[in-house]
Amino acid sequence: MNFLPAKNINTISIVIPVLNEEKCIGTLLNYLLELRTPLVREILVIDGGSRDDTFKVAEMKGVTVISSTKGRAKQMNVGARYASGNILYFLHVDTIPPPHFDLHITNAVNYGNLAGCFRMKFDSDHWFLSRFAYFTRFNYKVCRGGDQSLFVTKELFQKLGGYNEEYIIYEDSEFAGRLYKASEFKVLPQSVVTSARKYRSNGMVNLQYHFGVIHLKNYLGAGPKELYDYYKRKIVD
Template sequence: MVSIIIPVYNEAEQLPILLRHLQKMSSGFVAEIIVVDGGSSDNTVQIAKDHPKVFYIPSEKGRAVQMNTGAGLAKSEILYFLHADSLPPENFDSLILAEVKKGNNAGCFQMRFDKNHWWLNLMGQFTRINHISCRGGDQSLFVERKLFKKLNGFDESYIVYEDNEFIKRLYDNCRFKVIKSWITTSARLYEKMGVWSTQKLFAEIYWKRRFGASAEELYSHYYKRTSS
């Protein structure tokens, strides 16, 4: 069985869509859906509490903290971390279980955006490649609990880039599998900032990290660019 862990912050619009989607696309191997809220000020908390299939958990803000909190309370041996604006493929849970049975104890799905733009379509095609440079949190992430604990989970000093930092450690310590089915993620940041400005920001974060920038420096740069 699979425990789904969804970190949220002000996702009142997207969360109901995702919960309906999970119910429709699951093949019956989801043990629980854990929604970990980082202090939302909209109706996110009530939506989570009102859903009969959701286990709601309050947390400090920050996806790394929220995901670790959810993982610590999960019941299943397979953890599946999912962003609120990413919709996994049909039978996603059975696809994950099949890979774990093959000995692939961590992995993700190929990713496409919900916006038809040639550059975003190209970026989606790159996610088919099993290389660390083609990974990101919007592709979702499954990992066996024992491996997650062995690696001490997400580094909570990261406010941004937390997925990439943890996935890099997974690549170093296990057989990482890219499942050949598509998860569809929102292009809302690209729509807000513009495709090229957003891509430039992600490239800057990537290279700053490669050249040794701290978690705090990465967040400072990201916040400055996205809040302007």
């Protein structure tokens, strides 16, 4: 399979927001660097002020590490401003994309899909998590979340004004809602594998319940501060 990009072909900038992730960042970067082809123009790690060795570990891997103020929406917007690829791929530090993810993304964009994501699996075979992961195959905005990763052309991202930095949480879902209104959204058939660590620390049913409440509150008109206040009271990071 030929991965050498032709002239003017779409290329990807991977944007990874991090904060105190020294235990995860090396694993993800090793994986990305092993699979890297010329379709990936750059890997940008956006650090929100880590107090551990996240910044150092990422630098040692030879990727671009950029300091930012704390806040995932802010960090991802910073990454988008620095990105030189014409496709932005936003990836959580504890999510592993599928093999040939870069080819799947660029093919989707070449076919006119300006934004999309992958399906999702957890790094656990627990039936409860498998049931919820199953719904990520459906192309409805209520089924979207940041753990699925997100690709979007830089042109569309800029047109929509990027992530809304008022959102400390729920920034991925809020942005996905705007993408669904602005463009055809593509759910690719391959799956990312994301960590279930937050479910383990909060309890599976308990965490999913609170996520459901946050979605409901947003639907009923709650603003970013109210959503964050609920999250901080109910969910352990």
